[in-house]
Amino acid sequence: xxxxxxxxxxxxxxxxxxxxxxxxxxxxxxxxxxxxxxxxxxxxxxxxxxxxxxxxxxxxxxxxxxxxxxxxxxxxxxxxxxxxxxxxxxxxxxxxxxxxxxxxxxxxxxxxxxxxxxxxxxxxxxxxxxxxxxxxxxxxxxxxxxxxxxxxxxxxxxxxxxxxxxxxxxxxxxxxxxxxxxxxxxxxxxxxxxxxxxxxxxxxxxxxxxxxxxxxxxxxxxxxxxxxxxxxxxxxxxxxxxxxxxxxxxxxxxxxxxxxxxxxxxxxxxxxxxxxxxxxxxxxxxxxxxxxxxxxxxxxxxxxxxxxxxxxxxxxxxxxxxxxxxxxxxxxxxxxxxxxxxx
Amino acid sequence: xxxxxxxxxxxxxxxxxxxxxxxxxxxxxxxxxxxxxxxxxxxxxxxxxxxxxxxxxxxxxxxxxxxxxxxxxxxxxxxxxxxxxxxxxxxxxxxxxxxxxxxxxxxxxxxxxxxxxxxxxxxxxxxxxxxxxxxxxxxxxxxxxxxxxxxxxxxxxxxxxxxxxxxxxxxxxxxxxxxxxxxxxxxxxxxxxxxxxxxxxxxxxxxxxxxxxxxxxxxxxxxxxxxxxxxxxxxxxxxxxxxxxxxxxxxxxxxxxxxxxxxxxxxxxxxxxxxxxxxxxxxxxxxxxxxxxxxxxxxxxxxxxxxxxxxxxxxxxxxxxxxxxxxxxxxxxxxxxxxxxxxxxxxxxxxxxxxxxxxxxxxxxxxxxxxxxxxxxxxxxxxxxxxxxxxxxxxxxxxxxxxxxxxxxxxxxxxxxxxxxxxxxxxxxxxxxxxxxxxxxxxxxxxxxxxxxxxxxxxxxxxxxxxxxxxxxxxxxxxxxxxxxxxxxxxxxxxxxxxxxxxxxxxxxxxxxxxxxxxxxxxxxxxxxxxxxxxxxxxxxxxxxxxxxxxxxxxxxxxxxxxxxxx
Numbered sequence: 001x002x003x004x005x006x007x008x009x010x011x012x013x014x015x016x017x018x019x020x021x022x023x024x025x026x027x028x029x030x031x032x033x034x035x036x037x038x039x040x041x042x043x044x045x046x047x048x049x050x051x052x053x054x055x056x057x058x059x060x061x062x063x064x065x066x067x068x069x070x071x072x073x074x075x076x077x078x079x080x081x082x083x084x085x086x087x088x089x090x091x092x093x094x095x096x097x098x099x100x101x102x103x104x105x106x107x108x109x110x111x112x113x114x115x116x117x118x119x120x121x122x123x124x125x126x127x128x129x130x131x132x133x134x135x136x137x138x139x140x141x142x143x144x145x146x147x148x149x150x151x152x153x154x155x156x157x158x159x160x161x162x163x164x165x166x167x168x169x170x171x172x173x174x175x176x177x178x179x180x181x182x183x184x185x186x187x188x189x190x191x192x193x194x195x196x197x198x199x200x201x202x203x204x205x206x207x208x209x210x211x212x213x214x215x216x217x218x219x220x221x222x223x224x225x226x227x228x229x230x231x232x233x234x235x236x237x238x239x240x241x242x243x244x245x246x247x248x249x250x251x252x253x254x255x256x257x258x259x260x261x262x263x264x265x266x267x268x269x270x271x272x273x274x275x276x277x278x279x280x281x282x283x284x285x286x287x288x289x290x291x292x293x294x295x296x297x298x299x300x301x302x303x304x305x306x307x308x309x310x311x312x313x314x315x316x317x318x319x320x321x322x323x324x325x326x327x328x329x330x331x332x333x334x335x336x337x338x339x340x341x342x343x
Numbered sequence: 344x345x346x347x348x349x350x351x352x353x354x355x356x357x358x359x360x361x362x363x364x365x366x367x368x369x370x371x372x373x374x375x376x377x378x379x380x381x382x383x384x385x386x387x388x389x390x391x392x393x394x395x396x397x398x399x400x401x402x403x404x405x406x407x408x409x410x411x412x413x414x415x416x417x418x419x420x421x422x423x424x425x426x427x428x429x430x431x432x433x434x435x436x437x438x439x440x441x442x443x444x445x446x447x448x449x450x451x452x453x454x455x456x457x458x459x460x461x462x463x464x465x466x467x468x469x470x471x472x473x474x475x476x477x478x479x480x481x482x483x484x485x486x487x488x489x490x491x492x493x494x495x496x497x498x499x500x501x502x503x504x505x506x507x508x509x510x511x512x513x514x515x516x517x518x519x520x521x522x523x524x525x526x527x528x529x530x531x532x533x534x535x536x537x538x539x540x541x542x543x544x545x546x547x548x549x550x551x552x553x554x555x556x557x558x559x560x561x562x563x564x565x566x567x568x569x570x571x572x573x574x575x576x577x578x579x580x581x582x583x584x585x586x587x588x589x590x591x592x593x594x595x596x597x598x599x600x601x602x603x604x605x606x607x608x609x610x611x612x613x614x615x616x617x618x619x620x621x622x623x624x625x626x627x628x629x630x631x632x633x634x635x636x637x638x639x640x641x642x643x644x645x646x647x648x649x650x651x652x653x654x655x656x657x658x659x660x661x662x663x664x665x666x667x668x669x670x671x672x673x674x675x676x677x678x679x680x681x682x683x684x685x686x687x688x689x690x691x692x693x694x695x696x697x698x699x700x701x702x703x704x705x706x707x708x709x710x711x712x713x714x715x716x717x718x719x720x721x722x723x724x725x726x727x728x729x730x731x732x733x734x735x736x737x738x739x740x741x742x743x744x745x746x747x748x749x750x751x752x753x754x755x756x757x758x759x760x761x762x763x764x765x766x767x768x769x770x771x772x773x774x775x776x777x778x779x780x781x782x783x784x785x786x787x788x789x790x791x792x793x794x795x796x797x798x799x800x801x802x803x804x805x806x807x808x809x810x811x812x813x814x815x816x817x818x819x820x821x822x823x824x825x826x827x828x829x830x831x832x833x834x835x836x837x838x839x840x841x842x843x844x845x846x847x848x849x850x851x852x853x854x855x856x857x858x859x860x861x862x863x864x865x866x867x868x869x870x871x872x873x874x875x876x877x878x879x880x881x882x883x884x885x886x887x888x889x890x891x892x893x894x895x896x897x898x899x900x901x902x903x904x905x906x907x908x909x910x
Contacts, residue, residue, distance in 0.1 A: 060352055088910055089461045089861045092505030096465040108908050116906040117876050182695055196694035286600070286870075286879065305439075305459060307862050307910060 082313035087306045096306055105314035125204060125291035130272050132205075137212040138219065138268070142261065145223035146249055162217035170214065174281035177210040195282070204289045207277050214278075219264065226260035227253055255339045262334045270327050273319040292319065385426045386418040388793055391450040392431040393776075396723035397515060398730060399431035401813040402454065408809075409800050418796075419789040427797070442468060446783045451794040456776040460502060460511055461861055469510040469779035475795045476509040484803040493802070493820040497620060498774065501854040511779035512802065513819045515810075516772040516850070519604040519869070522718045522835065523569075525750040527709050531587045533579065533716070534568035541582055542568075558755050559847050560765035565838075566755045571764055573672075576757040577679050577686075583716055584685035590708070592680060593688035594719040595701035602680075602719050603880045604869035606673035607853075611771035612756045613645075613669035613763070616851040619771060622664045623855035623867060625656045631666035632897070639894030640675055645760035647671060661859045661909035665872065666901065672759045674873070674881055674893045681886040688715055692886060702728040703736075706749070710741045717754065725751070725815060725835050751835040753842070768848045773869060774819060811840045819852060862910035875899035 086101045112119045144162075148155050165173045182193040192198075195206045230253060238248050254261075276294035279287040285298050292315070299312040381387060392402050406427035414424045430450070435441060437456040445453055445468050453469075463469045476490045490512065491499060502509055528534055532543030537553040544550050550568075555575075557566030570576035583589035594602055611619040621629045633651040641647055647668050656664060680686060690696045690704060702724055708715040718724065728734055729746055737744035755768050780798065784790040800806060807822045812829060815836025823844040829837045842848045853867065854860070860867060873881050873896075881896050888895075 056349070056352075086910060087862075088858065089465060090505075091461060091464070091856055091861065094464050094504050094506055094508070096461075112906055118903070118906070186695070193694045197692075288878065305462065305864065308865070311908075 079313045080317060082310050083317045085310050087310060105311050106318065108311065109314050109318055122290055122292045122295050125289050126273055126275070126293065128204065129208060129275060129277055129291050130268070132208050133212060134268065137215060138264065141216055141219035142223050144216070145220045145227060146253060148220065148224045149227040149253070150245065162220055164217070165214040166217040170278060171281050173214050174210070174278050178282055181206060181210070200289045207279060207282060211277055222260060222264065223257060226257040230256050258338055262338065265334060266327060266331055269330050270323060273323060379426070379428055382426050384422060385424040386422045386789070386793055388425050388427045388452070388797060389450045390427060390429045390452045390454065391436060391448070392429055392454045393433070393436035393456045394431045395433045395437065395456065396721065396726060397814040397816055398726055399429060401810045402429050402431065404813065405801060405806055405809065409797055412800070413796070418793040425793060445781060448781070450781055451784060451790060452778065452780055452797055454514060454778050456514070458775065458777055459864055460777060463777065463779060464504060464510050468782055470782050470785050470791060471508055471510060472780060472795060472798065473508045475799050476512065479799070481799060481803050484800070484805070486804060490799070490802045493822060495819065495850070495852055497852045497854060498819060500856050511777040512798070513774040514776035514778045516817045516819050517775060518608065518722055518770060518772045519601050519719065520608065520722050521605060521754040521756070522720065522724065522751050523716060523754045524709060524714070525752055525834065527589065527714050527716055531589055531714070533583065533587065533589070535570060535575065535579065558758050558764065558768065564847070565845070569755060570757045572757050572761055573676060573679065573759055580686050581683070584683065588714070590688050590715045591686045592717050592719065593691050593701060593705050593715045595698040596691055596693040596696040598698050599692065599880050599883055600870040601721065602677065602882045603873050605719050606677055606881070607771050607869040607872050609673040609676050609756055610667065610669035611769045611851055613672045613759055614667055614769070615766060616769050616849045618667065619669065619769060619851050622667060623853055623857070623860050625661065625664055625857045625859050627654050627656065629653045629664065630668070631663055632668055632671060635671060635894040635897055637894070638892035639671060639897055641672060641759060643760060644762045645672070656859065658909045662904040662907055665904055670873070671893055671897055674896055677882045678885045678893055681882055692883070698724070699727065699731045699733065703733045706733060706737055710737065710744060722753070722839055723816060725833060746833045749834070751833070752838040753835065770842065770848065770850050771853055772819065772850050773853050815839055817843055859909045866907055873900055875903045
């Protein structure tokens, strides 16, 4: 018969199974007369298993994490630093040098903002674009989502057709839309190609029309999914109480779907100075209208030299400082509009 | 189930991890699939070619000649001769994106376009070729000169770095022009006589009256009978439209910026080589327009009274370098082009007419008795029309409609006024296309030697001539093409290449090593030269706003350029 000490040693060495958990490396000895201590947990299968799982999870996450650090964090840090630099070709030493220039790029941007009519126009295009998407795109998407949610005639057909532009690559849709508007429509109506022959606002309007259509599907999908979560019993109760569809929309559907709508409104606002309306797909680097998002993209698109990057970075950074408070204020205001209705 | 989930997770993670290494391909990753069977007893030379505008035939033929010349030569131990593989395309062979991936390919020689030489140098993309350009003569080919000695001074100063090294050579001359139809001129009697009447040759092709001297103001030269001044030119346009049933102009509406780029030719021709070069070199003193008076048109002597002299350029006033009088003269020309709607084709401003369709419309116009006299396009337009099959289609439908049957020519641009007659014909040329050796071979002596030999070969007089004969284009080097070599060329091609041997013609290269040019090169693109706050193309602005004067647009351009910051 083993004595207690031997049995404890065997437990510690994992040779014998124990029916009670052992918490620490210290051994419990009742007969040896030693000090009472906690049992050290053995590195048995369970702990090894846990460690193994953790190692596995971190290995799986490592690649995307490294990619995130390199492609997002490092890139943005570099963009931030770029705004305070200037690049110059040094053909004596055959190098491209970067120098710290402090706030020089920012001074240039704010000077242009004050003096350059073109820069002012770019911001105007961005605001017009955002307002139009908000008034037409978002509002129509919400109304149309309600239509789909109520399963009115043609719901299945609309779900499919609205999804198609979302599924197909955006450049393909742009090319299709361009060919219809600039090729087929003029032939049918005997007019000049409307996107390129009219005023700048006309060009922007036609481009936005296409983009609203392209983005309609994804918005409709999200809003109608939010609406679909509304309990059926609530709707039936409202019907029994004599609630019309219009009243139901404003009093039940909209408040309950509001959190989703608010999210999209906030993200849309954050894209105010980023949205380039697919203009590069329509016009390449030479668009008659250039919202600030498109302008910045073209500055660094294919063929751009490193010498242009610092200024583009400066403009982007300046606009970020402007956008952040706008988004935060907007969020506060939108939160206030939330009636707090819950399922 | 858990095990399966784990295995799948590992598999997906491994796939993700593998994709992260996609960009790490090294030598040999980009196999040249030219379809040519590889002869392992010979050294292999791989060439990447951008074939937009000029095709690949010139390079394929040169490659065959190179292979023949070096069929017994050992570029590397154990291999006799060389096989040249040409990988040629329009897509993915030009631009900065292509440039950034060059050193990870196994191409030895790169022939590309739309790249900036200083990017090639500072990013260490090209091998040092100073020895074959500056030091070694082309004695192996019977020429006791270096490649450098064939280069214009402006090109030498641009391409030679501060370390006295060369890393690339300019590839082809690139400019926009006005093409005219000589057959149409003969048929409709559009030649201008000495007395100012419009005449045509007799059945034997001879003129019974003396023709006007043309812009060079010399009798019995290539430009006799062509309009010499802006006034003569637009009087001819009026005659075409009113009495001859000919539409003067057409161009691609989608690329109307070609007219803008052509206006740089008018500008250069007005200023002359020395003065026009200054807008890139920022050499002073420079005469510029201060303000324009009246509606901004020139006086009878072709001058603008309100000029000033810039003695030095700083980053604050660098924009003034673009205020030369030649720019105002070009604006006047553009305004007059659209001053009468009968002067241009109804399609000229249609955005669905690309360059290929515009060329087709031009080529078919006289065949269908709705003739158009002038096409504004790049000097490579005939190659494009041929590659697109336009000439082939027309040949199948009409008699004498092939490229070699037609008689198009490069219009020598008229002078602003009679006061400028006799001045040299100045042609402004861009140099965005380059030829260089892949820096990836810097440590491979044999491969480097082979590539350098090929580059030297391509810059012998013979091969420069062959390039011009095949492409109807010129390379930016000093060489002439013997008449006997031109026999297979089209009339237009002959006319283009003959400007090289014409002592009355001079070429100004739109490059400089001044820091204002180098660090702001995008501001100097020909299509950017006339950009203003309302748009990029003056001809479009004048058409949409007929009340706008030259002064209006000139000031708008000034306002825009004032906002540019020069590093």
